[in-house]
Amino acid sequence: MAGNRDAIQRYALAVLSHLLLVAAWHFFVVLGDVPAFVMPSPAATLRSLSIPNYRWFENSAATAIEIFGGYALAVVLGVGTALLFSWWRWLEMLAMPLLVSLNMIPKVALGPLFIVWFAYGIGPNILMAFAICFFPIVLTTARGLSEVEPDLLDLVRTLKGSRWQIFAKIQLPGALPYIFSGMKVAAILAVAGAIVGEFLGSDKGLGYLMLQVQVTLDTAAMFMAVILITLIGVALYGLVLALERLLVVRDARLQ
Amino acid sequence: MAGPFIHLSGVNKVYRTRGEEFLAISEATFDVDVGELVSLVGPSGCGKTTLLKVIAGLHPYDGGELRIGSQTHPFDPSRDIGMVFQQPLLLKWRRIVDNVLLPAEILGLPMAESRERARDLLTLVGLAGNENKYPYELSGGMQQRAAIARALIHDPKLILMDEPFGALDALTREKMNLELLHIWREARKTILFVTHGISEAVFLGTRVVVLTASPARMADNFQVDLPHPRTLDIKTHEVFGQYTRRIYRLLGME
Numbered sequence A: 001m002a003g004n005r006d007a008i009q010r011y012a013l014a015v016l017s018h019l020l021l022v023a024a025w026h027f028f029v030v031l032g033d034v035p036a037f038v039m040p041s042p043a044a045t046l047r048s049l050s051i052p053n054y055r056w057f058e059n060s061a062a063t064a065i066e067i068f069g070g071y072a073l074a075v076v077l078g079v080g081t082a083l084l085f086s087w088w089r090w091l092e093m094l095a096m097p098l099l100v101s102l103n104m105i106p107k108v109a110l111g112p113l114f115i116v117w118f119a120y121g122i123g124p125n126i127l128m129a130f131a132i133c134f135f136p137i138v139l140t141t142a143r144g145l146s147e148v149e150p151d152l153l154d155l156v157r158t159l160k161g162s163r164w165q166i167f168a169k170i171q172l173p174g175a176l177p178y179i180f181s182g183m184k185v186a187a188i189l190a191v192a193g194a195i196v197g198e199f200l201g202s203d204k205g206l207g208y209l210m211l212q213v214q215v216t217l218d219t220a221a222m223f224m225a226v227i228l229i230t231l232i233g234v235a236l237y238g239l240v241l242a243l244e245r246l247l248v249v250r251d252a253r254l255q
Numbered sequence B: 001m002a003g004p005f006i007h008l009s010g011v012n013k014v015y016r017t018r019g020e021e022f023l024a025i026s027e028a029t030f031d032v033d034v035g036e037l038v039s040l041v042g043p044s045g046c047g048k049t050t051l052l053k054v055i056a057g058l059h060p061y062d063g064g065e066l067r068i069g070s071q072t073h074p075f076d077p078s079r080d081i082g083m084v085f086q087q088p089l090l091l092k093w094r095r096i097v098d099n100v101l102l103p104a105e106i107l108g109l110p111m112a113e114s115r116e117r118a119r120d121l122l123t124l125v126g127l128a129g130n131e132n133k134y135p136y137e138l139s140g141g142m143q144q145r146a147a148i149a150r151a152l153i154h155d156p157k158l159i160l161m162d163e164p165f166g167a168l169d170a171l172t173r174e175k176m177n178l179e180l181l182h183i184w185r186e187a188r189k190t191i192l193f194v195t196h197g198i199s200e201a202v203f204l205g206t207r208v209v210v211l212t213a214s215p216a217r218m219a220d221n222f223q224v225d226l227p228h229p230r231t232l233d234i235k236t237h238e239v240f241g242q243y244t245r246r247i248y249r250l251l252g253m254e
């Protein structure tokens, strides 16, 4: 089981690098005598979790819902849009230029509008996460669906294969690696989108909490919030990777 | 005699792009009997691929007559064509056996039987034991064998091959030539084999059709009277040399 040992070694090294970062952080703060409001130690950061006022669980859940919700929406609608484009070329010619223009709008600038339309809370932040990662998914999926070997199409045509067969047996499975590469980029964007949304105006979430504790200069809590946001992002990314591993044959994966 | 299996007479093909007309095939005229292996040889751009696609029904043609099938050997255009290209074009996400099964799935053939047939064909092309591998686990030559098995899965009467060994190294190519002759004898198919390898064309073909470019023209069509089964040493025969010289001369390379 050389492969197994290889995997264990890889995981061990990955964990090690994370631990090393925490250790470096610890010694930097302790040895450098850095004031806590500038940079708290790892231990102090962890301790901030015990302050009930901060409602860590509720705020983390709100942020997670925004990220996962906006992301899931973007994946479903993004892939769906690209599929429609590949089925009806006129629709692509009609809508794609419009999407390109709309994508030029800085999504952050829409935040205040979202709030007007949907009121404070989770809604506008889901929308922000969605808005920011929808387009990359459409783009990569559309690209994947169009990358079909012409000779392969000829082969199916000599067998009088239907459009649906071409789609289901060749186009869609062939596009999966592209869809996943778009989904990976989008996962990172979704996190940023949700947090920006919370910064612009919200009554819960880790981004909202960061603004609250900024006022009291509780830097440890800010650090903790950043770490939790990162963990949510890592969970989402890990989920996408696992799904890719399940659905895409190794050699077909991009990169 | 019920007539030839494939009959071409004065077939032309004109490509029209941006208002310009380009004559890619001019007056192609030849017959192919059932069970023949006909080599189509000629320089790059002489219309070999175009001719194959016209015969496959993928392109319309402009004038002339093209008939496939005879009274004794009826031809169903949706079921009786197998195609092999220069690249194997296997689906990366399918195991070899499932790649071979693709045409059977598209035609809606009974799967249990097809699966059995796929295994037999993989044995025929020398890939027994590789059924469950993915394409990336196979060498280029092995992938091309799988592509040949895929072309045979629905038991078509006609196999169209477009430089199937063009991407392989010289040694593998010679080996694949021998194996193709073996497959052809076993499977008893009519094969049209496009190549720009002159000695390959003579070695494989029961007949050779020579095309030339600019202007596109069908330059020759002759029977190759070399005995079967053929082995590599016939390439040193005087007769073999006469055939290859005949082609070189037509292509203005002598």
Ligand SMILES: Nc1ncnc2c1ncn2[C@@H]1O[C@H](COP(=O)(O)OP(=O)(O)OP(=O)(O)O)[C@@H](O)[C@H]1O
Binding pocket: B015, B016, B017, B022, B024, B042, B043, B044, B045, B046, B047, B048, B049, B050, B051, B196
């Ligand atoms: N779709 C097309 N539209 C316009 N011209 C084409 C098209 N396909 C091929 N041609 C032209 O027709 C001619 C014959 O092309 P074809 O691909 O049949 O040549 P070939 O003999 O297969 O060459 P090669 O050995 O390089 O594969 C070439 O001059 C090519 O430029």
Ligand SMILES: [Mg+2]
Binding pocket: B048, B049, B050, B162
């Ligand atoms: Mg060609």
